Amino acid sequence: MKTSTPSSSIEDYVKVIYSYTEWQDKPITSSQLAQRLGVANSSVSEMVRKLKDQGLVDHQPYSAIRLTPQGMRLALSMVRRHRLIETYLVEELGYSWDEVHDEAEMLEHAVSDTFIERMSAKLGHPVRDPHGDPIPSADGSVELPHAYRMIELDQGHSGRITRISDENPDLLRYLASEEISLDAPVEVVGRKPFGGALVVRIGSGAKGREFDLADEVTSALWVQSSETHEGCVLPAR
Template identity: 50%
Template structure:
């Protein structure tokens, strides 16, 4: 029996996400951790996805999206990120509040409504967290980036992306003026210089903030 569409989408999204902001391919054990599932369940599902031509996988090797898998993944990610942007701009949601709402809505809205949202928003290229929104063909805009944890002291750049996985961290960063588009200079992994002065970062920020390279 074929797995439910939403389950397939969740797997493909997780694989797609893993290589957006770094180059290493995801392993089945990492995929299991990301999805909060037993490794045996993930192994079985990966085999089904491979049989459908959506991923490639060798025993003990990484899981990689095929062209068909990447196209499907970019389509659902486009939905998710357009919805997040819509909720922030049109309904006043905070950037820390939209992820769970979008997880529900991405599986329910029609293609017609999605196109209307995209047009109304002016065809945005990035969501509120700085993640690229794929266009209708699955293309995304890329710029060179560096994770804050890997940025050398003195590095100056724009905040390109803040991970949406930790809502309290998002709120803390926003309170300190660390928002997508802000220009900052790295003092250390714990301190940035911004327009309003020195910014003490909360724990975990260095692994959740990406800067222009």
Template identity: 50%
Template sequence: MASPAVDDYLKTIYHHTEWQDARITPSQIAVVLGLAPSSVTEMVQKLAAQGLVTHRPYGPIGLTPEGEKRAAAIVRRHRLVETWLVREFGYGWDEVHEEAEVLEHALSDRLLEGIDERLGRPRFDPHGDAIPDAEGRVHREPFVLLADAAPGHSGRVLRVSDRDSALLRALLDVGIDVGRAVRVRDAATAAVDGGPELALPEGAAEAVWLTA
């Protein structure tokens, strides 16, 4: 079942548990991919029959070892393409997601390896998401979601969700990007790099992860 549709399902399941532990449900997949629940149910059954996911009716969905391996491979492609577009072509971090969605399915393995080598084998993409290596391995530091950070918590920005391009631009406008030092007052207010406290854009609390 080698197809972009299958890869998109596996990638969605993989993404869901990267930064929290709860497994994804069919209804959540339907929302993320913009599909009818009945279509998701049918595809999940096919993925289970192929040994790529574990699933019980109306229950959460997980990846099997084979599904994890395949998901990591497509995630690797996507994130290397995003990194390539930012470093080599001057794209902004808010501009690369949609381009990578297209290109990840078009690149040969040879070209992908060349991109990885040219970029110096990067471990993280422009949004701070870990790039799996060729064996699917990743490394992440201990983290905390901004919404869950205690008042007074200080840490570096590890990751910013790429789901909302407008939010990415708004965060950059207030000085928040990957690697930036932040001190949290509450979920709506923080100081960046020792500067004054400032109001964070709406949605930032659920889109920014800091070092724990």
């Protein structure tokens, strides 16, 4: 039986399913979903059955979980809410980028669609949040930049930082302390021997600095190549 107003738990589930697959092709499994939500596997199994009954996901036992078109629409709506709130908190209320996730998690379920659209207008209809994640438009279309994890790049590759994962607040604070931010120019210099740190130059001209970055850091940074100027627009779903 379908409900006209999804619960906050359902909204959280579809949002996490979408966010997991946004920057990679692999669908999420039940155990990965449980880990991301911090709940027991049994709780996930029960909720996934409910999501399937409501037509929000496709799922067979022991297989990955995929959003249906209906589930995708709900997920994009929640992602839009979350990222607009994060942006508002940073730009209008002076929050730092490591503080906004938990606040947005609480607020996104409480505000109306009218509030969200007026917030978007107040901000000038931004297309990305403080971490570089794209903000879906009101009609559900998304513009994803052509970007790759820094850890995957070869020596000599150059571009700009276009996305920084917000999963680890401590990492965000470290990057802020080192003045590593969105849109910073970056070039891969090489890698230290024997599987050591990736050496990258961040910044341009006299302000450029070299960093030895561990895999945990380079896995969280996404780089858009210098020769790539446009993103990939995904149509409204």
